Amino acid sequence: MQAIVFDIKRYAVHDGPGIRTSVFFKGCPLRCIWCHNPESYKAGVESICRNNRLGDIEVVDESEIGKVYTLDQLISEIENDQLFFDESGGGVTFSGGEPLMQIDFLEAILKACKEREIHTALDTTAYASKDKIDRIADNVDLFLFDLKHMLDAEHQKNTGVSNKLILDNLKYLSEKGTKIIIRFPMIPGYNDSKENINLMLDFLNELANKPEFHILPYHRTGQDKFRRFGIESLMPDIPSLMEEDTVWVQDVFKAEGYKVKVGG
Ligand code: SF4
Numbered sequence: 001m002q003a004i005v006f007d008i009k010r011y012a013v014h015d016g017p018g019i020r021t022s023v024f025f026k027g028c029p030l031r032c033i034w035c036h037n038p039e040s041y042k043a044g045v046e047s048i049c050r051n052n053r054l055g056d057i058e059v060v061d062e063s064e065i066g067k068v069y070t071l072d073q074l075i076s077e078i079e080n081d082q083l084f085f086d087e088s089g090g091g092v093t094f095s096g097g098e099p100l101m102q103i104d105f106l107e108a109i110l111k112a113c114k115e116r117e118i119h120t121a122l123d124t125t126a127y128a129s130k131d132k133i134d135r136i137a138d139n140v141d142l143f144l145f146d147l148k149h150m151l152d153a154e155h156q157k158n159t160g161v162s163n164k165l166i167l168d169n170l171k172y173l174s175e176k177g178t179k180i181i182i183r184f185p186m187i188p189g190y191n192d193s194k195e196n197i198n199l200m201l202d203f204l205n206e207l208a209n210k211p212e213f214h215i216l217p218y219h220r221t222g223q224d225k226f227r228r229f230g231i232e233s234l235m236p237d238i239p240s241l242m243e244e245d246t247v248w249v250q251d252v253f254k255a256e257g258y259k260v261k262v263g264g
Contacts, residue, residue, distance in 0.1 A: 003074060003105040004066045006040055006097070010081060014264025016121035016142055016181075018090025021081045023074065025094065026066045027101040029127050031160040032148065033234045034187045036222035039065045040097035041231075049230050065229075071105070075112050082118070091119025093144070100128040103135060110139035123183070126169040127161055133169055143180045144264075145170060145211070149191045150199035158190055167203065174207040181212040183264070186246055188218060188238055197249055201256060213258045215249055217241035 007024040015022045027043030035041075039048065045066035052059045069077070078092050085091050092113060099106050099122060106122075113120045122136070123144040147170070148163070149155040155163040173180060182204065186192050204211065219240045226233035243262050250260045 001071050001105055001108055002068050003071075003102050003109070004043065004045055005069055005074070006037075006066045008077060011084070012093065015093040015095065015123060016091065016144065016264075017119070018088035019081075019084040020090045020093050020121070021078055021085075022093045022095050022123075023078070025096040025099040025102050025106070028097040028125070029101065029161060030098070030125055032185075033158050034185065034190070034218060034222065036219070036225070037097065038222070038226055038231045038233075039229055043101060050228050052228065071108055071112065074109060075116075078113065078118065079116065082116075085118060089119075091121065091141070093121040093123055095123035095144075098125050098127065100124060100126075100132050100136070103128075103132050107135050107139075110136055114139045126166045126173075128165070128169070130169065130172065133172065137173065137176060137178060141179065143173060143178055144183050145173070145180050147182050147184050147200060150196055150203060154191070154196075171207065174209050174211070177209060180209070181214055183214050183216055184249075185216045186218060186241060186249065188241060188245075192249070197252055201252060204258075205256065210258065212261065213253045214261045214264065215246045216264065217243065217246055217262065 004026040005023055006026045009022040012020045012022040024037065024040065026040055028040050031041065045064055045068065047062055048065050049060050049062050052061065094106060110120055119141050120139065121142040121144055122140045125146050148159055152163050217240070223233055223235055246262055250262065253260045
């Protein structure tokens, strides 16, 4: 059994509790126009041209994105950091791309982590069948659940897929009593309208269990990746959001009793 991973970040502190090792799976069914990881789009290992600028000179070099790991290889990478997990209350976060696209491997590695008592978080779009969610839910200690837009037409326009399955899975996981943190990528002009914030609040208020609410302010670093990897970007050139720009959204959710955080 093998997985294709495009990055492993150690000592991560924004992807769940404590110090974490974040494993980024390749392949994503969405195409968010504000994406920070466009190199994750395609599922397989691929050669990609990077356009790097050295002063006034543009240098193009070709490199491989994605590396194949067996279960043993990846679990041993994770176990290398066990000491940091134990001391900080951390663990491993599976991210992407969308890890659920590699469901067989994901299911197996989550079980392997559970057997080793390693805390697991899954950073997911939840754009997947209920069957896939059921296969992994009991071995995930924490869902980092991306919520991008409540209006289906807007969701489709800016991510390429409907939000229906995503919202159904959120309800389902909440009913199961799963620990969930909502991650809202706040993108100016796309999903930061009062209407969308209020719809999100109404939806979350109806869940069986109140999740934490984390705001991820838009950062334009992802746009530079589009240029470097030679992928066309549809995102207009707008400035990054500052933490103070998120205060009014924080206040809306805090007033309803949500634990709110800015950043991961
Ligand atoms: S879900 Fe994440 S990785 Fe996939 S396109 Fe959207 S921002 Fe990029």
